[in-house]
Amino acid sequence: MRLSRHVFISFLGLILLSSCGKDDPGSTTPTTLTTPTTQTDPTIQAALDLEYEALEKLAALFPDGETGLKADLLDKALKGGLSKKNLKTVDAKGFVTYLLLSDEKLNGKIPEEIKYLEKLQALDLAKNQLTGELPIEAFKKLTKLIYVDISENQGITNADAFKTQLEAAIPNIEVINN
Numbered sequence: 001m002r003l004s005r006h007v008f009i010s011f012l013g014l015i016l017l018s019s020c021g022k023d024d025p026g027s028t029t030p031t032t033l034t035t036p037t038t039q040t041d042p043t044i045q046a047a048l049d050l051e052y053e054a055l056e057k058l059a060a061l062f063p064d065g066e067t068g069l070k071a072d073l074l075d076k077a078l079k080g081g082l083s084k085k086n087l088k089t090v091d092a093k094g095f096v097t098y099l100l101l102s103d104e105k106l107n108g109k110i111p112e113e114i115k116y117l118e119k120l121q122a123l124d125l126a127k128n129q130l131t132g133e134l135p136i137e138a139f140k141k142l143t144k145l146i147y148v149d150i151s152e153n154q155g156i157t158n159a160d161a162f163k164t165q166l167e168a169a170i171p172n173i174e175v176i177n178n
Contacts, residue, residue: 048094050116055096057111061130062104095119102149103127110134115141122147126176131155134162140169149176 091097097119106128115138117123123145130153139145139162148166150156159177166175 044093047116047118050113051095051118054111054113054116057113058099058101058106061106061108061110061128063107091119097144098122100124101128106130108132112138114138117142118144120145124149125153126150127152129153129155131157133158136162136165139166143170145170145173147174151176151178 096117098121102124109132110130112135120142121144126149134156150159163175163177167173
């Protein structure tokens with residue numbers, strides 16, 4: 001089953017709204033999840049460290065004047081949490097599940113380290129200035145991914161191959177590239 005972008009974004013909005021005010025029923029502020037500072041499972045900690053490496057590489061794509069966004073993205077890796085601006089959500093262990101970065105003036109190539117975001121379910125990179133080839137093999141390792149939007153990035157040179165290969169490799173994924 002394929003979801004339209006509008007339906008998917010609406011679904012994510014419902015997730016965000018349902019996460020608001022868990023601690024205070026009258027609150028409109030999203031509840032913040034925190035990653036424990038000491039993990040009891042070294043496997044989980046190692047995976048979180050690799051995820052942080054991927055987020056660092058993604059943060060490098062922000063323009064120099066957008067240091068607040070860079071810091072916000074990297075801060076997630078340390079503390080977890082929700083941000084209405086980028087609709088980043090994390091699971092109970094601190095792994096990124098949704099990362100919506102459309103229209104954030106990102107420029108450059110998506111790094112191979114994207115493969116370390118193993119729990120990622122949705123990635124919206126639309127309306128940026130991304131360039132070069134997308135690392136298809138790295139994305140194929142993201143088996144939980146159900147939605148990717150790379151539309152309106154004229155500098156991506158392998159968008160059609162990316163869409164075709166990812167849809168063949170990951171069941172039920174929707175890739176938007178136009």
